[in-house]
Amino acid sequence: MSGEDARALPVEDARSIAGVPDGFGRFWTPYRMAYIHGExxxxxxxxxxxxxxxxxxxxxxxxxxxxxxxxxxxxxxxxxxxxxxxxxxxxxxxxxxxxxxxxxxxxxxxxxxxxxxxxxxxxxxxxxxxxxxxxxxxxxxxxxxxxxxxxxxxxxxxxxxxxxxxxxxxxxxxxxxxxxxxxxxxxxxxxx
Known part of the structure; x- marks a missing residue:
C-alpha cells in the first residue's frame, strides 16, 4: 500500500497497515531516510x-x-x-x-x-x-x-x-x- 493510500484510510485502519493495531498514531517522515543514510x-x-x-x-x-x-x-x-x-x-x-x-x-x-x-x-x-x-x-x-x-x-x-x-x-x-x-x-x- 502506498503512502497516499495510507493517508486516505481512516486513522484506525492506517494504524493496522504494518501489523496489529497498537494504539499509537504514526507520523511518517520518509524524507528523513536520506539524512539517516547519509545520502x-x-x-x-x-x-x-x-x-x-x-x-x-x-x-x-x-x-x-x-x-x-x-x-x-x-x-x-x-x-x-x-x-x-x-x-x-x-x-x-x-x-x-x-x-x-x-x-x-x-x-x-x-x-x-x-x-x-x-x-x-x-x-x-x-x-x-x-x-x-x-x-x-x-x-x-x-x-x-x-x-x-x-x-x-x-x-x-x-x-x-x-x-x-x-x-x-x-x-x-x-x-x-x-x-x-x-x-x-x-x-x-x-x-x-
Whole structure:
C-alpha cells in the first residue's frame, strides 16, 4: 500500500497497515531516510559531492538559497529543526572555523545577524538557537563544510515528538519559508 493510500484510510485502519493495531498514531517522515543514510553527505574535506558546494550552482529556488553574499551564502536547512531553520555557509569548502579568512568570518557573522533580523520581521520568533558543530563527534551532520545554524524558536515549539518519536513536526514547507525569507532579505548594503 502506498503512502497516499495510507493517508486516505481512516486513522484506525492506517494504524493496522504494518501489523496489529497498537494504539499509537504514526507520523511518517520518509524524507528523513536520506539524512539517516547519509545520502549526499561528503565523506571528507575533498569530497566533490558536498551539498553546500553544489547549492550555489543551482537557482535560488532549487538550491533553497535565501541570499548570496560575497564570500558566504544563506540557505534553508533541508532537514530543519524548526520552521525557518537557516544555514550560513562560506562558498569555500572548509571544515573548520579557524580555516575561514577574516573576510569570511566577518560576512558569516553579518549574515547571521541579518538572518535573525529577517526572521524576527517575518515570523516573530521568541528566540534563537545559533550554533556551529565542528566535527562529526560534535554533532555536525556535514562536518566537511562549515555551516552556522540559525534556528528560530517559539514558546511551545518543542513537544513530545522529538523525544518520543525522534520526529519534528514542521508547519511550513521549505519552499514557502525560502520565499518568505528571500522576499524580506534587505538589498545589498542595507543589512545593518
Amino acid at each position: 549526499g553527505k561528503p565523506r571528507d574535506a575533498s569530497d566533490a559531492q558536498c551539498p553546500f558546494c553544489a547549492a550555489p550552482g543551482k537557482g535560488d529556488e532549487d538550491g533553497l538559497i535565501v541570499h548570496r553574499g560575497r564570500t558566504c551564502f544563506v540557505l534553508m536547512n533541508l532537514f530543519p529543526y524548526n520552521s525557518g531553520h537557516l544555514l550560513v555557509c562560506p562558498y569555500r569548502h572548509v571544515s573548520d572555523y579557524t580555516e575561514l579568512t577574516c573576510e569570511e568570518r566577518v560576512e558569516l557573522g553579518e549574515l547571521t545577524a541579518t538572518a535573525m533580523r529577517v526572521e524576527r520581521e517575518t515570523a516573530h520568533p521568541d528566540g534563537f538557537n545559533l550554533g556551529m558543530n565542528q566535527g562529526a563527534i560534535a554533532g555536525a551532520g556535514i562536518a566537511a563544510h562549515l555551516h552556522q545554524h540559525v534556528v528560530p524558536r517559539w514558546g511551545g515549539d518543542a513537544n513530545f515528538l522529538p523525544i518520543i518519536a525522534q520526529t519534528k513536526a514542521i508547519p511550513e514547507l521549505l519552499e514557502d519559508a525560502r520565499a518568505r525569507l528571500a522576499a524580506a532579505w534587505p538589498a545589498e548594503g542595507m543589512e545593518k
